[in-house]
Each structure stands twice: as structure tokens, then as C-alpha cells.
Amino acid sequence: MSELTGAQSIVKSLKVNGVDTVFALPGGQLDHLFDALYHEGEDIRLIHARHEQGVAYMAYGYARSTGKVGTCAVVPGPGLLNASAALCTAWANYTPVLCISGQIISGGIGKGYGELHEIDDQLGMISHITKWAERIDSPGLAPESIERAFQQLETGCPRPVEIEMAMDVMGESAEVELLPRKTAAVSDTPSALAIAAAADILSSAKRPLIYVGSGAMAASMEVIALAVLLQAPVVAFRAGKGIVPDDHYLSANLPMGHSLWGECDAVVAVGTRLHWPLVMWGKDDDLKLIRIDIDPEQISRICEPEVGIVADSAVALSAITTLLKQASYEADSREAELVALRSRVDAEIRTKVGPQMAYLDVIREELPRDGIFVDEVTQVGFVSWYGFPVYAPRQHISAGYQGTLGYGYATALGVVAGNPDKRVIQVSGDGGIMFTIQELATAVQYQLPLVTIIFNDHRYTNVQRQQKEWFDGRVICSDLHNPDFVKLAESFGATGIKAHDPESVRSAIKLAFTIDGPVIIEVELEEFFPAPWPFLMLPQNRREVCQ
Numbered sequence: 001m002s003e004l005t006g007a008q009s010i011v012k013s014l015k016v017n018g019v020d021t022v023f024a025l026p027g028g029q030l031d032h033l034f035d036a037l038y039h040e041g042e043d044i045r046l047i048h049a050r051h052e053q054g055v056a057y058m059a060y061g062y063a064r065s066t067g068k069v070g071t072c073a074v075v076p077g078p079g080l081l082n083a084s085a086a087l088c089t090a091w092a093n094y095t096p097v098l099c100i101s102g103q104i105i106s107g108g109i110g111k112g113y114g115e116l117h118e119i120d121d122q123l124g125m126i127s128h129i130t131k132w133a134e135r136i137d138s139p140g141l142a143p144e145s146i147e148r149a150f151q152q153l154e155t156g157c158p159r160p161v162e163i164e165m166a167m168d169v170m171g172e173s174a175e176v177e178l179l180p181r182k183t184a185a186v187s188d189t190p191s192a193l194a195i196a197a198a199a200d201i202l203s204s205a206k207r208p209l210i211y212v213g214s215g216a217m218a219a220s221m222e223v224i225a226l227a228v229l230l231q232a233p234v235v236a237f238r239a240g241k242g243i244v245p246d247d248h249y250l251s252a253n254l255p256m257g258h259s260l261w262g263e264c265d266a267v268v269a270v271g272t273r274l275h276w277p278l279v280m281w282g283k284d285d286d287l288k289l290i291r292i293d294i295d296p297e298q299i300s301r302i303c304e305p306e307v308g309i310v311a312d313s314a315v316a317l318s319a320i321t322t323l324l325k326q327a328s329y330e331a332d333s334r335e336a337e338l339v340a341l342r343s344r345v346d347a348e349i350r351t352k353v354g355p356q357m358a359y360l361d362v363i364r365e366e367l368p369r370d371g372i373f374v375d376e377v378t379q380v381g382f383v384s385w386y387g388f389p390v391y392a393p394r395q396h397i398s399a400g401y402q403g404t405l406g407y408g409y410a411t412a413l414g415v416v417a418g419n420p421d422k423r424v425i426q427v428s429g430d431g432g433i434m435f436t437i438q439e440l441a442t443a444v445q446y447q448l449p450l451v452t453i454i455f456n457d458h459r460y461t462n463v464q465r466q467q468k469e470w471f472d473g474r475v476i477c478s479d480l481h482n483p484d485f486v487k488l489a490e491s492f493g494a495t496g497i498k499a500h501d502p503e504s505v506r507s508a509i510k511l512a513f514t515i516d517g518p519v520i521i522e523v524e525l526e527e528f529f530p531a532p533w534p535f536l537m538l539p540q541n542r543r544e545v546c547q
Helices: 006-016 028-039 052-066 078-092 122-129 139-154 167-171 192-204 214-230 254-261 275-281 313-326 335-352 354-366 379-387 408-418 437-445 461-470 485-492 502-512
Strands: 002-005 021-024 045-048 070-074 097-103 132-136 161-166 173-176 208-212 234-236 266-270 288-293 307-310 372-374 424-429 451-456 495-499 519-524
Touching: 002 006, 006 028, 006 139, 006 161, 006 167, 006 173, 021 028, 021 052, 021 408, 028 070, 028 097, 028 167, 045 052, 052 070, 052 078, 052 097, 052 408, 052 437, 070 078, 078 097, 078 122, 097 122, 097 139, 097 167, 122 132, 122 161, 132 139, 139 161, 139 173, 161 167, 192 266, 192 288, 192 307, 192 313, 208 214, 208 254, 214 234, 214 266, 214 313, 234 254, 254 275, 254 335, 254 379, 266 313, 288 313, 335 354, 335 379, 354 379, 354 424, 354 451, 354 502, 372 408, 379 424, 379 451, 408 424, 408 437, 437 485, 451 502, 485 495, 485 519, 495 502, 502 519
Parallel strands: 021 045, 021 070, 070 097, 097 161, 132 161, 208 234, 208 266, 266 288, 288 307, 372 424, 424 451, 451 519, 495 519
Antiparallel strands: 002 173
């Protein structure tokens, strides 16, 4: 037992649970928390940003790229609301983010007195975009609450959680017993009947397919083992990229997956919503669907599978592989077929979105094999979903289905903070970059060597393209007035470089990698990039569509 304030109890409990970095923005309700962090010295690295949206996105990037819990701290009310876009993104992408929020004085909660940053039913509000949320009402309860938070973060579906503490409780002292870190619970053993049913379907399948999402990121070896045994191509979209290295002949991007989906007879969907294939491409009775997910709600979402397995993906995949091997299952190699398909699809991609691919090729060639690419809701980012190869999980970071424009820059700073030994390149459009451009100050202050390429065409390109195509060319509010991004970078103390084509971007990246701090590369574009949609909005190719 030790005499600790509420804030100290939180911070010391974070240390017990392995937190080494906190992204935060100070404010009145967090004064005691920041003082507690101060007294921990270098044991917890504190990175403060210029906006709550920034700190929460940094925590998202840190968690998404490392697999560890990303931690952020914000003031209540508008501070927590500012952070909510990033928490939405973390929710959508099954990412373990711990958000610590301040609160008004405990005696005023729920009274409507008009205290600074007061918001009615803050816990109820944030519960819609978090897996779990709790208020800590005394210093002695903090260790148990932090323990529960980490149990939520590290078991089942990894999604964001929120804890909060009133400002007076943060400053209040009491006897506190810190708790040792609790080992995450082992997931349930998958149903033997379901494993056997899956193996039975796959043993008779002629053209099996595996489709992976973020729930398979920790099961790369098991995915590859089953894929090689079945000679089944493995399709990945955003979250699943790199689970099978893109230079493996069994790796398939989304347009390849669409072609294969139309003729496959069995699909193993691992840790994925499977939204685009089921809703857009369709599923008929000739396709037998096996779904593996730690989240029981996903199993029957959209449509009922032939086999549903609620389990850790690595455990389930290993069990299926073992059963097939015991039955002496063998499959003929599909390497020649899949290499030819990749070549054909790659040629089609380069024909239709060649300008984006020219830049992505340069980025891929200059980024080390273990480097990390962070996209943005922008033309080059869209094409990267199917045109940018990566070689391991967590090497391609996106906003997933939330499509949170402007998430990229701050997220990438969190990626850099969590991966100091790796190169990180982030791409932005001139629209999205302005959402968190103020975090250039954070990048310079902490010397985070992020390389950002801004494609500047002075417009919200998606919006303007649709205005022209859908509304007889009536353009409104989609043209942009921008700063000189190179001069803007320099005004922050960062390095700015102008580029105008892929080869000048190559030279700029080479130079950027010799610089210790952040670098902005601005590419001025004269025309629209071609639309990326032909390889995303792919048509139905099964007889029936799940809804």
C-alpha cells in the first residue's frame, strides 16, 4: 500500500501494464495527471500535441503499427469530442487504444451547473465508439479499473476503451494497492465439430480461396501454412495486406480476388467483415463459406456461413491444417495460374491508374522492405489499397471503412514514435493534410523523422469529380486555396522539398532519409489523377447478393 493521488495511481498502473508512451494534450482537468507523468521521468515517454484529434490519431498509429496498446489523454467535453474521430477509426479497425479523459469536479457531474468542459452523460456518449468505458471515483479504484481496461484491450476484439476521473479525485490522496499485470485470458478452444466441418468442405473444394482481414494479423504463419497446403490464393484488401507477403505467388490483391471469387467453390474468411465481397460481389449456393472470427457477431453478419468458427484465428487455422494433413490432403500447384493472373491484373491497373502507380512504384522502391506506408483518403492512397505491395502485417496503415479524411499525418507520427527503427512514408492530398497540419510542430519538437508526400491539385478531388460527373459540371466548395507547403514546413522548422514528377519524388525521398527530423515533399499536380474506382467498385460476379 502506498499513499498516492488519483493521478499517480493511474500513471503507476499504466506502467505496470507496459505503457511506455502517452500522447496527450494538457488542460485544467489533467493538471494532476501531467504532474504524475512528470515524476515518472523517462519511464513513460510523453508526447504532447497541438490538438486532441492529433493525440488520439497518434495513439491509433502507434497501436496499429505495433500491436501494442496506444494511450492518449485529453480533457473532458470538447477535448474528448475532438478525439472521437480517431476513436471511431480505432473502433472500425479493431485497434487497442486507451483514452484517458479528465472530468469536471466530482460534485458537479450530471448537475448541469455549466462547469468548464462539462458535457451531459459523457460516459454514455463515448460508449457508442468504445468497447468499454468507466469512471474512476477514488484513487484506490484506479488499479482495478486499469486492469479491467487492459483485459478489454487485450482479449476478444481489440477495440478502444475509455477511462475518466474527476479533476478533484485526480488530486486526492489515499492508500492505494497497485496490482500486478494480469496475463490476458486464453481464448476458447474452437468447436471440434466446426473444425471438422471446415476441413470436410476444403478437402473436396476444387478452387478454394482465403480472404484475410485484421483479425489474421497475428496468424500470418498459420494463414500461409493453410494456403500452401490448399494452394489457395489469399486475398487481402486494406487491413489484411502483408499477412501473406505480396511477392508470394499465393498473395492476391483486391482485383485479383474479384476474379477468383467468381469461380471459387470455398472461401475461408479469417478475421474480416468480408463486406465488399459479400455485399458487392455476391454469394450463391455454389460457394461454401467458412468464417473464422474472435467476434461472434461477425460470423453471421451479412449472411449465414456454411461453417462459423468463433476462435483465435491462429488456433483455428492450425487445427484445420492439422486435420487436412492427417487425411493426407494434397493439392496441385496453382503457381503458374496465379502468376499469370497477377501479371494480367497488374497490366490493367497500370493502364487505368498509371499516374498513381508511377508514384507508388517509386515509394516502394525507396522504402525499405520493412518500412511502413501510411495512406490517406486521397487518390494515391486509394490505389495503394490494391497497387502497393507490402511484405508483413502492419506495414500498410489506413483508416479502414471510416474513411476519416485528414487522419493520416497525425497517425503517421504515432507510427514513427512506435517504430523508431523503421522508415515511414505517409501520403496526403492537399485537402486532408490541412486537418492535422498543426502537428508539424509536434514532429519538429520531438524530431520525428516522418516523410510526408503531399499531392497538391488545389481541390477535393473526389468531391469535384463527382460534382462534374453527377451534377452536370456544377462545382461548388471543392476548389481549395492552399499555402506553399514547402514554406509552411520551413516555418515550423521542418524540411520542405518541391517535386513535380515520380523521379523528382525519388530524389526527394533519398534526401529526406538523410535528415533526422520531419520532411514535407510537395508535388504540384496540373490535372486530376484518373479515378481509382474501377478496381474498387467491382461488379457482382455471383448469382445472388447478400444484403
